[in-house]
Amino acid sequence: MDRITLSVKKIIFQPLKEVGAIIFPECCLFCKSELTTNEKHVCGLCELELKRTYFEEFKESSALDKLFWGRVKLEKTFALYYFNSETAIREMLHQLKYQHKEKLGIDLGKKIGLTLKQSALFSDLDALIPVPIHHKKEFIRGYNQSELLARGINSELGVSIIKNKTSKRKHTSSQTKKSNQERWENVATVFQSQDLSEYKHVALVDDVITTGSTIESLANELLKSNEHLKISVISLAFAQS
Numbered sequence: 001m002d003r004i005t006l007s008v009k010k011i012i013f014q015p016l017k018e019v020g021a022i023i024f025p026e027c028c029l030f031c032k033s034e035l036t037t038n039e040k041h042v043c044g045l046c047e048l049e050l051k052r053t054y055f056e057e058f059k060e061s062s063a064l065d066k067l068f069w070g071r072v073k074l075e076k077t078f079a080l081y082y083f084n085s086e087t088a089i090r091e092m093l094h095q096l097k098y099q100h101k102e103k104l105g106i107d108l109g110k111k112i113g114l115t116l117k118q119s120a121l122f123s124d125l126d127a128l129i130p131v132p133i134h135h136k137k138e139f140i141r142g143y144n145q146s147e148l149l150a151r152g153i154n155s156e157l158g159v160s161i162i163k164n165k166t167s168k169r170k171h172t173s174s175q176t177k178k179s180n181q182e183r184w185e186n187v188a189t190v191f192q193s194q195d196l197s198e199y200k201h202v203a204l205v206d207d208v209i210t211t212g213s214t215i216e217s218l219a220n221e222l223l224k225s226n227e228h229l230k231i232s233v234i235s236l237a238f239a240q241s
């Protein structure tokens with residue numbers, strides 16, 4: 001697009017955008033109060049109430065590290081927030097998963113990426129692998145929420161995203177009403193992975209980690225294709241039980 005077309009577009013659309021903002025002001029996705037021009041997705045108050053993990057500052061093992069002990073060897077784990085149903089993280093995850101909030105996903109991914117960049121926690125990372133969802137589900141939903149987060153992380157860290165080397169084999173039923181054992185059996189061996197021998201250190205990207213069974217199952221599958229692969233986990237939220 002040339003500069004003149006761009007300027008004309010700007011002259012026409014910018015005022016429309018501003019009028020739109022007056023008629024349909026953007027609201028906080030959690031408390032619904034009107035957002036100021038400096039606020040994005042959530043208002044300042046709801047942002048303050050989010051429970052940050054600060055795992056990037058931990059010198060000792062975190063509860064998220066410990067979740068995988070004795071199950072699968074992970075290099076590093078990170079989650080930006082603790083899941084808490086009383087805070088905006090609940091609504092963020094819901095909108096990310098079911099309402100195709102592309103910008104929300106990418107912006108949250110950027111926030112994760114920025115935190116990791118400042119802490120230099122994942123400076124030797126080769127690639128990001130969004131936890132795959134079944135292709136039918138992705139087709140119906142139109143996107144994979146973990147991939148949106150990965151795109152945001154990628155824009156801050158510059159680490160590439162591997163999309164087509166891992167997939168989910170069968171459609172698992174909803175996890176919410178199952179016991180831990182049932183959840184594990186439900187996701188065990190459902191992933192498949194192609195050759196990852198060219199990579200040394202990858203990070204699995206997920207929206208929320210609860211029992212850790214999805215990550216355990218996927219990481220074990222990746223290790224089958226490359227037993228020397230270092231695998232880390234980056235998640236938006238961690239639901240500590």
Ligand SMILES: [Zn+2]
Pocket residue numbers: 028029030031032033042043044045046047
């Ligand atoms: Zn709010």
